[in-house]
Amino acid sequence: MANIKKGDLVQVITGAKQTRGGDRGKQGRVLEVFAEKNRVIVEGVNFVTKHVRVGQTQRGTKTGGIETVEASIHVSNVALIDPKTKTPTRVGFREEVVEKNGVKKTVRIRYAKKSGEDL
Template sequence: MANIRKGDLVQVITGPTQDRGGDRGKQGKVIEILKDQDRIVVEGVNYVTKHVKVGQTQRGTKTGGIETHEAPIHISNVQLVDPKSKKPTRIGFREETVEKDGVKKTVRVRYAKKSGEKF
């Protein structure tokens, strides 16, 4: 079962800091998950420039130029953010029973462990 899903708020925990031009400490929503490569695309993180060749659409407008968009980063370089404290946290799973239409079913539910505490 995956810890991070599409739409989750995550924070980058590795790489150069923001004052050195990196993305460490930035938070963003997960746009896409590339499961076979163990990578995710995060909104506002890891921007790259892509040179697009000039072409024509069917309407006759010209396309092309330099575009910037998010590139995938490895899933181990991000950590899920606790919705209450807005700090990166670890994830746990627990089983809960859910009753739907008179049928009880056991499901695994994600929950955020304590974040920001020092021992």
């Protein structure tokens, strides 16, 4: 089961500090998750320049040039943000029994563990 999912608010916990031009400490929403590669794309983090070849659209307008896009970052380099304290936290799972249409089923539910301020 994945600790981080699409739409989660995460914070970058490794890399260079923002004062040195890095992304550590930045927060953003997860746009995409690549589970097989253990990587995520976070909104506003890890920008790279991409050179796009010049082409034409159906209307005849030219496309191409240099674009900046968000690149993927390893899932171990981000931490989920606790919704209550707004600080990075670890993710835990607990099993609960859910009854639906008279059928009991055990499901795993993801929750944010206690942050450093709560301890």
